[in-house]
Amino acid sequence: MLDVPEWPGHRAGQHLDIRLTAEDGYRAEREYSIASAPGEPVAITVERLDDGEVSPYLTEELHTGDALELRGPVGGYFVWGPEDGGPLLLVAGGSGIVPLRAMLRHRVRSGSEVPARLLYSSRTLEDVIYRAELEGHDEGVEVVHTLTREQPAGWTGYTRRVDAELLGEVAWPVGESPLAFVCGPTSFVETVADGLVELGYSPERIKTERFGATGGK
């Protein structure tokens, strides 16, 4: 959680840029989605990448009371507010949940009744971020998890990577003119976006945000 003097406010789905400067002037900058809703203190959720340069610092070194240089909010497209309507389909792969969680918090705080469905893919139950918070939503928000690598005993939910068939079972019917936000690693987003287009979703009503490395050349 960040205490940012004169923060101008933000929209759900926006991100901010963090800049780290070493004593010799060396700098590294990265973008992070804002995890909190408009009106809440600015917060980010950082996934530590083993080969990362900034995430290990933010998750291991940074102490309460340290200063951080940041800039934002940034981004005007991958954003949602109740005025945008729905029904909302949010599809998250791993840490792609962060901006979508901000949207769900905004939905709650604004008293919106736009129906929302979240499809959230994680490797294991321990990898699910905001688990308790997501379980605590009212019936206006349906949360569907898929655990792709390992499941706890007695798990009755999905156990595979999101594919066209899974999407077909979870996504809002096209006739309801849903608005979709998809966020996660690029191959996940590609599969999901293509799957939604195949279901008949209008491409202009599918907004995507991709992050993480691709492993491609």
Place this chain on the structure above:
Amino acid sequence: MSFISRGFRGRRRDSEVDPSRVPPGQYVTDDFPVLSAGPTPHTPIEEWTFSIVAGDERKTWTWEEFRALPHETVTVDIHCVTRWSKLDTIWDGVSVDTLLEQVDHDAPYVLASSDGGYTTNLPIEDVTDGKAWIAFGYGGEMLEPEHGGPARLLVPHLYFWKSAKWVRGLGLRDENEPGFWETNGYHLYGDPWLEQRYAGD
């Protein structure tokens, strides 16, 4: 005194990379990240056309006609506004000069438009005199859809959002009309060496 992040050392990258090739705030990656605002379009090649529109004049090429044009292989560095830079990327494409030569034009700006509705604006000087291509090949292979195939605009001296994926046309314009990202908080011009990422930079 400028801001120092307590305890941050950073990971100094290969000394093989000449730092003068890396714009401020960027880091070099071997990866080729994919970023997009929406689903990847898949226009069948037999329906694909590329057009230059200048006032009432319109010149259109089919895929066969486009591929019959003189093209070149170029090696360039590319810089994404999200901060990754990739050096020595190899592209095959038709120079935008070759295409513009076929049309009488005199406008100061272009608006590139793509399948899916993406647009981006540029001054004409930034896509002429060997500075821009319509690229159909990357790394010696045909350009994949995820990276903008069958063809994308390639303008390496600006942030890579200006290199519109799935490009289908260039419209000559009298005004510098902001395109998609330019309307969504990003800089109108986008020079990575001046770190012109966002509107107002």
